[in-house]
Amino acid sequence: MTSKLNKLIGKILKINPARVSDKTSPMNVRRWDSFTGLLLITEIEKAYGIKLSMDEVLSIKDIGSIRKIIKSRGIDPDE
Amino acid sequence: MSDIALSEYLELDARINKRKVMPKGSVNIAILSSFTTNGFKEVLNVKCHEMGLKAYFYVAGYNQYAQDLSDRGGPLYNFKPDITFLLVDAGSIIKELLLDPYKFDLQERKNIIGDSYKRLEGLIDKFTKYGTGILVMNNLEVPTHSPIGILETKEDMGLFDLLISFNERLSRFARNRSIFIYDCDSFLSGIGKDKAVDYKLLYLADMKISPDVIPLLCGEYMRYIRALKGLTRKCIVVDLDNTMWGGIIGEDGIEGIKLSPTGPGSAYMDFQKMILAFFHRGMILAINSSNNREDALKVLREHPYMVLKEEHFASIKINWENKVKNLVDIAKDINIGLDSIVYFEDDKRIRQVVKEALPEVLCPDLPEDASEYCRFLRGLKEMDTLQITQEDKARGIQYSSQRRRHEVKNAFSDLSEYLNHLNIKVEVKPADKFSIPRISQLTIRTNQFNFSSKRYDEKALARLAKDKRHGVYFVNVKDIYGDYGISGAVIIDKEDDGWLIDSFLLSCRILGKNVEDAVMGIIVKQAMEGGVDQVDIRCEKSGKNAPVFNFLKANGLGAAMDKKRTAIITLYKAGGKNKFFNRCKHIKVIG
Numbered sequence: 001m002t003s004k005l006n007k008l009i010g011k012i013l014k015i016n017p018a019r020v021s022d023k024t025s026p027m028n029v030r031r032w033d034s035f036t037g038l039l040l041i042t043e044i045e046k047a048y049g050i051k052l053s054m055d056e057v058l059s060i061k062d063i064g065s066i067r068k069i070i071k072s073r074g075i076d077p078d079e
Numbered sequence: 080m081s082d083i084a085l086s087e088y089l090e091l092d093a094r095i096n097k098r099k100v101m102p103k104g105s106v107n108i109a110i111l112s113s114f115t116t117n118g119f120k121e122v123l124n125v126k127c128h129e130m131g132l133k134a135y136f137y138v139a140g141y142n143q144y145a146q147d148l149s150d151r152g153g154p155l156y157n158f159k160p161d162i163t164f165l166l167v168d169a170g171s172i173i174k175e176l177l178l179d180p181y182k183f184d185l186q187e188r189k190n191i192i193g194d195s196y197k198r199l200e201g202l203i204d205k206f207t208k209y210g211t212g213i214l215v216m217n218n219l220e221v222p223t224h225s226p227i228g229i230l231e232t233k234e235d236m237g238l239f240d241l242l243i244s245f246n247e248r249l250s251r252f253a254r255n256r257s258i259f260i261y262d263c264d265s266f267l268s269g270i271g272k273d274k275a276v277d278y279k280l281l282y283l284a285d286m287k288i289s290p291d292v293i294p295l296l297c298g299e300y301m302r303y304i305r306a307l308k309g310l311t312r313k314c315i316v317v318d319l320d321n322t323m324w325g326g327i328i329g330e331d332g333i334e335g336i337k338l339s340p341t342g343p344g345s346a347y348m349d350f351q352k353m354i355l356a357f358f359h360r361g362m363i364l365a366i367n368s369s370n371n372r373e374d375a376l377k378v379l380r381e382h383p384y385m386v387l388k389e390e391h392f393a394s395i396k397i398n399w400e401n402k403v404k405n406l407v408d409i410a411k412d413i414n415i416g417l418d419s420i421v422y423f424e425d426d427k428r429i430r431q432v433v434k435e436a437l438p439e440v441l442c443p444d445l446p447e448d449a450s451e452y453c454r455f456l457r458g459l460k461e462m463d464t465l466q467i468t469q470e471d472k473a474r475g476i477q478y479s480s481q482r483r484r485h486e487v488k489n490a491f492s493d494l495s496e497y498l499n500h501l502n503i504k505v506e507v508k509p510a511d512k513f514s515i516p517r518i519s520q521l522t523i524r525t526n527q528f529n530f531s532s533k534r535y536d537e538k539a540l541a542r543l544a545k546d547k548r549h550g551v552y553f554v555n556v557k558d559i560y561g562d563y564g565i566s567g568a569v570i571i572d573k574e575d576d577g578w579l580i581d582s583f584l585l586s587c588r589i590l591g592k593n594v595e596d597a598v599m600g601i602i603v604k605q606a607m608e609g610g611v612d613q614v615d616i617r618c619e620k621s622g623k624n625a626p627v628f629n630f631l632k633a634n635g636l637g638a639a640m641d642k643k644r645t646a647i648i649t650l651y652k653a654g655g656k657n658k659f660f661n662r663c664k665h666i667k668v669i670g
Contacts (some may be wrong), residue, residue, distance in 0.1 A: 009085075011090075012086050014090065014093070022207075028094070034114075034284070035117040035118070036089070038280055038283065038284055038286070038290075039085060039086050039118075040291055042277065042280070042289075042290055043086055046660070051279075052279070054282060054283055055277055057279065057283060058283070070140070075629075079532075
């Protein structure tokens with residue numbers, strides 16, 4: 001089973017969800033530019049029914065930091 | 080209103096094969112803006128592609144619109160856009176006024192708005208001088224919040240008034256120019272102005288329009304592109320039972336069907352009224368219904384609340400034939416392509432059959448309940464045109480004359496007898512400012528009898544009409560049943576060594592009467608009188624213009640196009656004869 005978060009990330013950044021890890025970041029994904037990064041946030045907000053603060057958005061360095069933010073809302077990012 | 084997500088558009092865009100030749104040609108699109116417009120290009124690209132158009136883009140740098148519009152030799156104008164979208168938001172030009180309007184007194188407020196208006200007007204005026212194609216510009220969003228709250232409407236030239244007056248001036252300025260003001264304010268009201276912005280993205284990335292709204296706004300922009308490329312629907316075909324009225328006439332009878340000034344029948348009446356409004360602006364109407372003809376016609380003729388009458392329909396198919404066949408026959412009757420038709424049919428299964436058999440016909444899913452019909456029709460954005468001419472408004476009468484011509488034609492056993500009876504008069508006149516909008520429209524809409532299928536906007540035609548080395552002419556046709564109005568155009572490059580007819584087209588409404596011969600006869604006659612050595616015509620196969628080749632064949636010129644896509648064909652050489660009047664002796668030529 002691919003996790004919900006990895007599936008979403010894979011779809012928007014067009015990478016194989018199985019290859020998404022906490023270390024996936026703009027440094028190693030070509031399509032992850034500032035614009036796609038913002039779209040990624042809006043899609044995550046929609047998918048999990050949460051709102052990120054500006055500071056949280058600016059703090060995102062990789063998928064690991066996204067996972068942490070979702071968890072901080074008491075939500076399991078993977079299901 | 081709904082569309083797929085912006086991220087899905089980005090994905091679709093990345094998958095487009097850029098080398099593929101598109102059936103409907105190409106379009107050059109420029110995007111200029113005062114804020115971040117990431118995503119617009121990708122969405123427009125996908126939407127153009129879905130329509131069969133190849134799109135090329137120029138996207139100006141962030142907030143570079145003023146430089147681009149002013150730079151005559153710069154990248155925008157060098158790109159030669161067919162259509163330029165200009166997105167300027169109020170925040171970028173009058174931010175102080177928006178945030179704190181009443182720190183300024185009345186005169187100061189007027190000055191601020193007047194100055195920023197003038198600056199913008201100056202910029203778009205440059206476009207009309209240096210630019211090609213049309214400019215589509217968003218008007219400004221009128222705010223929904225005022226610092227003085229409920230007193231806002233008490234103020235003389237308050238904040239809201241200032242923005243409204245700005246928009247009015249903009250529309251007035253654009254009215255007689257090749258500039259179209261897109262009423263973005265109304266669009267945002269429709270969405271909900273507060274929902275149209277994602278404030279986080281506004282502050283982090285200066286995105287003034289939320290990613291969810293971008294596909295919808297691009298959908299609005301497509302209306303201009305469709306109109307520009309002549310890809311709009313010209314004809315509404317309606318089913319009758321449960322579409323024009325509630326119930327089934329064959330079962331419920333004329334007293335039993337739902338059609339009345341009160342609900343639920345009023346939903347059908349309003350739907351009919353909306354369709355009639357489309358008729359009044361030039362849409363062609365037709366009926367495709369499975370019924371006993373007399374039962375249904377009785378409703379059209381006698382029902383007190385029937386809004387649409389027989390005379391509004393250019394073609395009426397009420398029978399037990401297959402509805403797909405009826406649609407094909409309607410297209411033939413009216414002489415339009417299937418891709419010009421939108422068909423309103425309530426039966427899901429029939430819609431499915433039509434969609435499969437005739438994918439060119441737009442067969443949208445009518446809502447389940449008639450209360451939603453009007454809303455559905457308001458959301459249908461495939462019927463725009465860049466101008467509405469006198470010809471459009473008179474089209475209804477022209478089509479009912481056309482129906483009468485057909486009836487008479489059937490009474491004649493011999494075609495030439497019928498043509499003589501029509502007493503056709505053809506006139507060819509130089510274009511003037513009254514005829515140019517219609518000529519432009521004809522170049523955009525005419526696909527069948529069109530030699531080069533070149534599209535011209537009004538600005539280009541006005542320029543050519545003034546130029547001594549060119550001639551722009553229009554064709555007027557009349558017969559005993561009425562005036563067809565301006566139904567054709569000829570555009571000529573007048574070189575020293577001869578004339579090259581760059582465009583020659585006739586509206587499909589007047590084909591089959593050898594009017595084309597008369598027009599060419601007149602042009603060649605004029606050339607001979609002017610001592611012109613040679614008259615050539617540019618001919619290009621478009622896949623749709625078969626009538627052109629029938630004309631060439633009939634005049635012994637068919638061989639020139641054998642196995643070729645394009646050719647220059649000689650119609651006349653000094654010393655030769657003008658043979659074009661041979662096939663149109665039934666036509667009286669004026670001028």
